[in-house]
Structures are given as structure tokens and as C-alpha cells.
Amino acid sequence: MAAAFTVRGLVKRYGPLTALGGVDLDVEEGELVGLLGPNGAGKSTLVKIGCGLVRASAGEAYVCGARAGSAEARAAMGYLAELFRFPGWTTADELLELHQRLAGSAGGAEERAELLELVGLEDARRRRVEAMSKGMQQRLGIAQALVGTPRFLFLDEPTSALDPGGRRTVRGLLEELRRRGVAVLLNSHLLSEVELVCDRVAILSRGSIVAEGRPSELARPHGVEVDVGGGTRLFAGAGREEAPRIVAGLVASGEQVYGVRVLETTLEEIYLEAVGDDTA
Amino acid sequence: MRGVPVVVGYALRESLRRRVFLVVLVLTAAFVALYWLGAQKAFEAVDESEPPPAAALAGIDTRTLTGATLFGLSMFGTLFLGVVLAAFLTLSVVRGDAERGLLQPLVVRPIGRAALLVGRFLAAAAVCTVYVLAVYGANLAITWSTGSWRPDRIVEPALELTAAVAVIAALSLLGSVVLSATANGIAVFMVFGAGLVAGLLGQIGEVLESDTLRDVAEVTSWVLPFEALYQDGLNAITADTSGFTEFALQLGPFGGAQPGGPFLWPWTVAYLLLVGVAALAAFARKDL
Ligand SMILES: Nc1ncnc2c1ncn2[C@@H]1O[C@H](COP(=O)(O)OP(=O)(O)OP(=O)(O)O)[C@@H](O)[C@H]1O
Numbered sequence: 001m002a003a004a005f006t007v008r009g010l011v012k013r014y015g016p017l018t019a020l021g022g023v024d025l026d027v028e029e030g031e032l033v034g035l036l037g038p039n040g041a042g043k044s045t046l047v048k049i050g051c052g053l054v055r056a057s058a059g060e061a062y063v064c065g066a067r068a069g070s071a072e073a074r075a076a077m078g079y080l081a082e083l084f085r086f087p088g089w090t091t092a093d094e095l096l097e098l099h100q101r102l103a104g105s106a107g108g109a110e111e112r113a114e115l116l117e118l119v120g121l122e123d124a125r126r127r128r129v130e131a132m133s134k135g136m137q138q139r140l141g142i143a144q145a146l147v148g149t150p151r152f153l154f155l156d157e158p159t160s161a162l163d164p165g166g167r168r169t170v171r172g173l174l175e176e177l178r179r180r181g182v183a184v185l186l187n188s189h190l191l192s193e194v195e196l197v198c199d200r201v202a203i204l205s206r207g208s209i210v211a212e213g214r215p216s217e218l219a220r221p222h223g224v225e226v227d228v229g230g231g232t233r234l235f236a237g238a239g240r241e242e243a244p245r246i247v248a249g250l251v252a253s254g255e256q257v258y259g260v261r262v263l264e265t266t267l268e269e270i271y272l273e274a275v276g277d278d279t280a
Numbered sequence: 281m282r283g284v285p286v287v288v289g290y291a292l293r294e295s296l297r298r299r300v301f302l303v304v305l306v307l308t309a310a311f312v313a314l315y316w317l318g319a320q321k322a323f324e325a326v327d328e329s330e331p332p333p334a335a336a337l338a339g340i341d342t343r344t345l346t347g348a349t350l351f352g353l354s355m356f357g358t359l360f361l362g363v364v365l366a367a368f369l370t371l372s373v374v375r376g377d378a379e380r381g382l383l384q385p386l387v388v389r390p391i392g393r394a395a396l397l398v399g400r401f402l403a404a405a406a407v408c409t410v411y412v413l414a415v416y417g418a419n420l421a422i423t424w425s426t427g428s429w430r431p432d433r434i435v436e437p438a439l440e441l442t443a444a445v446a447v448i449a450a451l452s453l454l455g456s457v458v459l460s461a462t463a464n465g466i467a468v469f470m471v472f473g474a475g476l477v478a479g480l481l482g483q484i485g486e487v488l489e490s491d492t493l494r495d496v497a498e499v500t501s502w503v504l505p506f507e508a509l510y511q512d513g514l515n516a517i518t519a520d521t522s523g524f525t526e527f528a529l530q531l532g533p534f535g536g537a538q539p540g541g542p543f544l545w546p547w548t549v550a551y552l553l554l555v556g557v558a559a560l561a562a563f564a565r566k567d568l
């Protein structure tokens with residue numbers, strides 16, 4: 001089966017500005033990939049090309065094997081834009097119904113009820129969009145993206161307006177999507193969130209991927225910290241495999257060992273190192 | 281094109297919910313009432329007063345003169361209101377909606393951009409057609425009941441007004457692809473105004489027998505066929521009127537209208553298709 005999303009040598013120029021300078025990226029079937037990067041790095045541009053909203057200057061993008069922007073590609077994906085608005089006069093239920101029609105989904109009232117429950121809006125079914133808070137609209141946006149059970153989802157900062165409870169709901173939702181085999185490309189500035197849910201992260205800076213891999217692969221050992229009778233001792237630069245030797249050495253020299261921690265670089269440190277001075 | 285009916289339904293519901301139809305209904309009722317009052321008083325004056333001696337001498341039929349002038353005015357009013365409706369239903373469909381983030385969730389759906397634009401056009405055209413025909417019909421009934429005068433042709437002018445408004449809707453949709461809502465609204469009304477002015481220049485040109493003015497009007501009619509349609513419709517309401525009554529009418533603001541000729545309808549259809557293709561091509565290439 002084709003990868004959920006594939007990008008090869010993708011370039012996007014806006015006049016003299018190069019928003020994407022030759023990006024390669026794969027999101028495998030059922031995989032959850034986090035796309036990180038400073039403001040203006042090109043994350044939304046990449047997603048918009050994938051959705052067919054923006055035309056690439058060069059390179060190729062495929063969604064579930066179909067050329068990005070084609071009807072097949074659009075039928076296979078769901079999208080939550082970074083900046084979106086739904087018409088104020090629709091209710092949550094009507095909006096989902098409209099998208100069911102546009103997507104050709106035969107899910108009916110059952111699908112709508114399930115989606116609203118999934119994002120915690122089951123009580124706002126009849127509420128008009130104009131009477132919803134920003135966060136409620138974002139939840140509705142996520143529900144809208146899931147209409148028609150897409151195989152692949154583009155979520156461009158889906159939690160930017162959510163309260164901590166809402167963020168947690170979305171985390172749970174992403175895990176549920178993973179169980180269902182839906183692949184996701186998630187743009188976010190919330191590193192801790194990405195670290196918690198994503199299988200893989202890619203870091204984009206000035207239109208290029210500067211780091212990519214599983215969070216655990218990207219992490220580098222930072223040192224080993226051991227609690228001994230006299231306090232805490234840090235063995236800087238040591239990794240996990242050296243921990244037994246360190247502990248054995250301490251025990252042999254007569255120390256009492258109460259705890260051992262392997263320290264690794266956090267995603268934040270990896271991120272800041274990868275983007276260097278590109279901080280907006 | 282499976283998605284077209286969905287988009288049409290969405291557009292109609294949007295107008296309904298945003299009270300567009302309500303506002304239109306109330307204000308049009310006011311316009312029609314005003315026309316009724318005007319027609320009533322005008323025909324009363326025709327019935328009560330003697331025609332000016334010169335007119336009587338020349339055999340000018342003051343009832344026809346009054347009826348045709350009033351009805352010409354009502355056609356201008358209908359066209360204007362239809363254009364307002366067409367413009368506001370379409371002026372922000374692409375760029376305006378995209379800037380507000382309303383468009384993106386819709387166009388990423390499999391129905392595609394072409395279906396979205398076609399659906400929007402059909403919805404606007406349908407609403408405007410019903411509207412123009414209703415207002416035209418009301419004015420016709422008023423003119424007949426207050427003055428026992430009816431235009432020489434009834435169906436033709438109605439269809440031409442409808443087509444003129446559809447042309448404006450198409451131009452406004454094309455404009456909406458490249459221009460933001462405000463700029464497009466201004467552009468549409470300025471184009472409309474320019475077309476009308478060119479038509480009036482042509483009428484003056486007829487009276488003064490100025491070739492230059494006639495040429496300006498001619499070229500404008502091709503470039504902006506809503507103007508030619510409107511003129512042809514005006515011309516048709518007194519198609520069978522002749523003699524000094526016709527001459528007197530030509531001196532009035534609505535009487536000197538030029539017939540469109542045999543190419544008017546084919547060109548209107550071709551024009552709508554050309555504008556449609558241009559709009560679709562521009563929309564297909566647009567980054568949103
Ligand atoms: N329509 C446009 N015209 C011109 N330049 C644009 C346009 N859209 C984006 N850009 C530029 O392209 C670059 C990438 O923008 P993009 O929106 O992809 O960034 P991003 O990584 O999503 O940033 P953020 O985290 O702020 O959302 C930026 O420099 C931006 O100014």
C-alpha cells in the first residue's frame with residue numbers, strides 16, 4: 001500500500017521568497033508524524049500543498065498514492081486549517097452534514113453524533129457557530145476534518161485555542177486515530193504534546209528539514225545521575241549502557257545507591273539546536 | 281460536477297439564514313409601492329389634463345408616452361436592484377471568503393473548485409432570475425392596472441433583464457477570484473455604471489447623429505453585453521410604436537434605446553461561457 005503522504009523535492013516560492021526549498025518527507029500508513037519549526041518555517045505551506053490549496057513551484061506530493069490536489073487525494077484526506085472559519089449561521093450538526101455531502105460520506109446522523117462526541121461537543125449539536133467560543137470552533141474543526149473517515153489527516157495547529165482539557169482530549173483522539181490506522185501529519189508548536197503522541201517528528205527550518213526521526217532516536221544522552229548517601233552525583237555525557245558500570249563502581253567503592261536516572265536531551269533542546277538562530 | 285447541487289443548496293441556505301431574502305423582500309416591496317404610487321399619479325394626470333396642444337396636433341399618444349417612460353424607469357430600477365443582488369451574492373465568493381478562512385474547508389473536499397464556482401453561479405443566477413421576473417411582473421401588473429397600458433413586447437424584455445443580471449453575476453464571480461470583496465464590489469458597480477453611461481452616450485449619439493458616440497456605445501455593448509440586453513429590452517417595450525409618439529419617446533431618457541441585433545443572444549451565451557472559463561482557469565491556479 002502507498003504511503004499516506006509522500007513529498008519529494010518540494011519547492012515553493014512566493015516571488016523572491018523561498019518558503020520551501022526542496023523538502024522530502026514520508027508519512028507511512030497509520031503513522032503519526034509531528035512537523036515542528038519556527039514561525040515562517042514553511043509548515044503550513046507544506047500542508048497546503050498536500051491539500052491542493054497551494055501549487056508547488058517544483059517537486060511532487062502524493063496523498064495515499066494520488067497526486068496532491070487531485071480528487072482522489074482529496075477524497076482520502078481530512079484537513080484542519082491553521083486559520084479557518086465556519087459560517088456563523090450553521091449549527092455544529094449542519095456543518096458536519098454539509099461536509100458529509102461534500103465528502104460523499106454516507107455516515108448520516110450516526111457519524112455526526114459520534115464525531116461530536118469524540119471532540120466533546122455532544123451538547124452543542126444545535127448551537128450556531130457564531131455562538132461558540134474559539135476553542136469550541138476548533139473542536140468542531142477537528143470533527144469536520146474527520147468526516148468521511150479519511151485515511152490521512154492534515155492537522156495544522158489543531159490545539160492552538162484549546163484549554164488543557166481540550167488538549168488532552170485531542171491527545172486521546174490522536175491515539176484513537178492511531179488505533180484505527182489513520183495517518184496524521186500534525187503541525188504544532190507544543191513540543192511536549194508532540195513528544196507524547198507522535199511516532200516521528202520532522203523539524204523544518206527556513207524551508208528545509210533539519211532533523212527527522214523518532215523522538216527517542218533524536219534524543220542524545222546527557223548524563224547519568226545517581227542518588228547516593230551523600231547526595232546526587234552527575235556523570236556528565238554518560239549514556240544508558242554505561243549506567244550498570246557506574247553503579248557497580250560506586251557500590252564497589254562502598255557507596256549506598258538509592259536511585260539512578262539516565263538523562264536525555266529533551267525535544268525542546270533538540271529543537272532549539274536544530275533550528276539554530278532561526279527563531280522567527 | 282456531482283457537488284454542484286450541494287453548493288447550490290449551501291448558497292441558498294446561506295442567503296436565507298443571513299436574512300438576505302428578508303431584506304430584499306422588504307426593500308423591494310418599498311420600491312414596488314413607490315412605483316405603484318408614481319404610476320397611479322402619472323396616469324391620473326394623463327386622464328385629467330388635456331394633452332399639450334402641440335402634442336395633440338402631432339398625434340402624440342400621451343398614454344403610450346407616459347406608460348413607456350414609466351415602464352422604462354421601472355426596468356431600470358429592476359435592473360439596478362437585480363445587479364445589487366447579483367453583486368452582493370457573488371462578490372466575495374473566492375478571495376473574500378478565502379481571506380476569512382471560509383473557503384479552504386470547502387475546496388479541499390473532493391467536489392473540487394469548478395463545482396464550487398459553478399454552483400455559486402447557478403445559485404446566484406437562480407435567485408436573481410426569480411427576483412427580476414417577480415419585480416418585472418409586479419411592475420407590469422401595476423402599469424396595466426393603473427394606466428391600461430402594456431408594453432408592446434412582454435416576454436423579451438423580461439428575459440433580457442434576467443440575462444443582463446446573470447452577466448453581472450458572472451463578472452462579479454470572475455472579479456472575486458482576483459479581487460478582495462471590497463475592491464470587487466467597487467469594480468462591479470463601476471463597470472455597471474460605465475456600461476450605462478456608454479449606453480446613454482449612444483442614445484445621445486443617435487439623436488445628434490454622432491458616429492463617434494455611436495461607436496463608443498457599440499463597442500461597449502459588445503464588451504459589456506448587459507448594457508446591450510437592457511437597451512434591447514427597452515427598445516422592445518415600444519417595438520410597435522411609431523410616428524411622432526416614437527419620436528417623442530426617443531427624446532426621453534428611456535426611449536432612444538437601440539435594438540441589439542441578431543447576435544445579441546448568441547453573443548450573450550458565448551460571453552457567459554468565456555467569463556466562466558476565465559473564472560475557472562484563474563480559480564484553478566490560485567493559491568488559497
Ligand atoms: N500567500 C503568501 N504570499 C507570500 N508569502 C507567503 C504566503 N504564505 C506564506 N508565505 C511565506 O512563506 C513562509 C512560510 O510560511 P508558513 O505559513 O508556511 O509558515 P509556518 O511554518 O506555518 O509558520 P507558523 O508557525 O507561523 O504558522 C513565510 O515566510 C511566509 O511569510
Ligand SMILES: [Mg+2]
Pocket residue numbers: 043044045082156
Ligand atoms: Mg503555519
